[in-house]
Amino acid sequence: MPAPNLLAALSLRLPIIQGPMTGSDTPALAAAVSASGGLGMLGCGMRSPDAMAEAAAQVRQWTDRPFGMNLFAQDTPAPDAATVAAALERLAPLYAEFGLTAAAPARWCEDFNAQLDALIAARPAVASFTFGILTAEQVERLHAADCHVIGTATTVAEALAWADVGADAVCASGMEAGGHRGTFLASGGMPGAQPSLADFAAAMVGTLPLVAQCVDALAPRGIPVVAAGGIMDGRGIAAAQALGARAVQMGTAFLACDESGISPAYRAALQSATATDTRASGALTGRPARGIVNTLMERLHPDEAHVPAYPVQNALTGALRRACAQEGRADYLSLWAGQGVAAVRPMRAAALMGVLEQEWRAARAGMAG
Known part of the structure; x- marks a missing residue:
C-alpha cells in the first residue's frame, strides 16, 4: 500500500x-x-x-x-539503417576532429x-x-x-x-x-x-x-x-x-x-557556470536534457528535430564524449546540470x-x- x-x-x-x-x-x-x-x-x-x-x-x-x-x-530500439546512416553522417565532422570515425555501437x-x-x-x-x-x-x-x-x-x-x-x-x-x-x-x-x-x-x-x-x-x-x-x-x-x-x-x-563520478573538466565547468548557462536540448542524446551550453550542444542543437530518439543518438555520440573526457576537455561533454548550477558547493x-x-x-x- x-x-x-x-x-x-x-x-x-x-x-x-x-x-x-x-x-x-x-x-x-x-x-x-x-x-x-x-x-x-x-x-x-x-x-x-x-x-x-x-x-x-x-x-x-x-x-x-x-x-x-x-x-x-x-524498450530496446531497432532503428532503420537509413536513420543511423544519416545520424552518423551528421556526426562525422565532429569525430574527425578527434581523429575518429563515427560508427554504430555493438548495442544501443x-x-x-x-x-x-x-x-x-x-x-x-x-x-x-x-x-x-x-x-x-x-x-x-x-x-x-x-x-x-x-x-x-x-x-x-x-x-x-x-x-x-x-x-x-x-x-x-x-x-x-x-x-x-x-x-x-x-x-x-x-x-x-x-x-x-x-x-x-x-x-x-x-x-x-x-x-x-x-x-x-x-x-x-x-x-x-x-x-x-x-x-x-x-x-x-x-x-x-x-x-x-x-x-x-x-x-x-x-x-x-x-x-561524485564526474571528470575534472566537468567539475571546472560546474564551478564557473552561472544561473543562465544551462539549456534543454535533445540534440546530444535524442531526448531533451538540461545541461551547460558548450560547443557540442551548440553544434548539434540545430539538428535537434532530426536526430534519432534516445538511446540511439546517445549511443552514437558516446565515443565522441569519451574521447573528449580522455583529453580533459569539456567542450564536447554532456555537462548535465540544472538551473541552480551557480549554487553548487564543492565538498x-x-x-x-x-x-x-x-x-x-x-x-x-x-x-x-
Whole structure:
C-alpha cells in the first residue's frame, strides 16, 4: 500500500533524496547520503545487471541505511539503417576532429527487463524509474521484493498514470532540473506512442506549479510527492514542503561533491557556470536534457528535430564524449546540470548534508515564526 509518510516508511531522518545522476553517481556518494540521514541513489540506467549488483553490494559495505536504485524504463530500439546512416553522417565532422570515425555501437542500450530482474534481486529500499512507466504487474513484483516504487512525472497526467499502476510516490520533476527530462506521455497519441518535441516542450512545467498540482491530484489517493528541479539549499527544501512535498530530490547539488563520478573538466565547468548557462536540448542524446551550453550542444542543437530518439543518438555520440573526457576537455561533454548550477558547493557529501540540514531547519523555524 502507498505510504503517505514517506520519511517514516523509509526510516529517513532528512527529507533529502540524492538524484540518481546516471553516469555521474557512485556507490560512495549514495552511501554517504544515506549514512547522513537522506536517501542515496544509484543511477543504473546505463549499468549492466552485473554492475548493478556490484554497485548495490558496495553501498551495503559502507552503510546499513536504506538506499535506492534508478532505471530508465525503455524498450530496446531497432532503428532503420537509413536513420543511423544519416545520424552518423551528421556526426562525422565532429569525430574527425578527434581523429575518429563515427560508427554504430555493438548495442544501443542495456536490456531493461534484465536490469529490472537485477534490481529486484538487489532489493533496494527504493526503486525509481524515469523515461517511461511500469505495468501494474511490474510494480507488484517490486512490492513483493519490499521495494518502494517512485515514478518520475513531468505533468499531472503522468503523475496520475503512476498512481494508477500502484506507485508508492511520484517525483515531480520541474523544468529547472538538470539532465534528461522524464516525459513519457504523448499528447493525443496511441498508448505506447513516444512523445514528440512538442510534447516535451509542453511538459516544461516549473517545479513550483508542478509540485503543487501533483500534490492536489495525488493527496486524495494518499500518494506522496517528491519535488525535484532547481532545489539547491535548505530554503528550497522548506519551500517544496510548504507546497505539500514530503521530500525533495537533489541532483545538481550533489554533482560537485567529492564522491561524485564526474571528470575534472566537468567539475571546472560546474564551478564557473552561472544561473543562465544551462539549456534543454535533445540534440546530444535524442531526448531533451538540461545541461551547460558548450560547443557540442551548440553544434548539434540545430539538428535537434532530426536526430534519432534516445538511446540511439546517445549511443552514437558516446565515443565522441569519451574521447573528449580522455583529453580533459569539456567542450564536447554532456555537462548535465540544472538551473541552480551557480549554487553548487564543492565538498564531501556528508558535509553538504550537514549544511543542508542546518539551512532547512533554519528555514522551517523562520516560516513558523
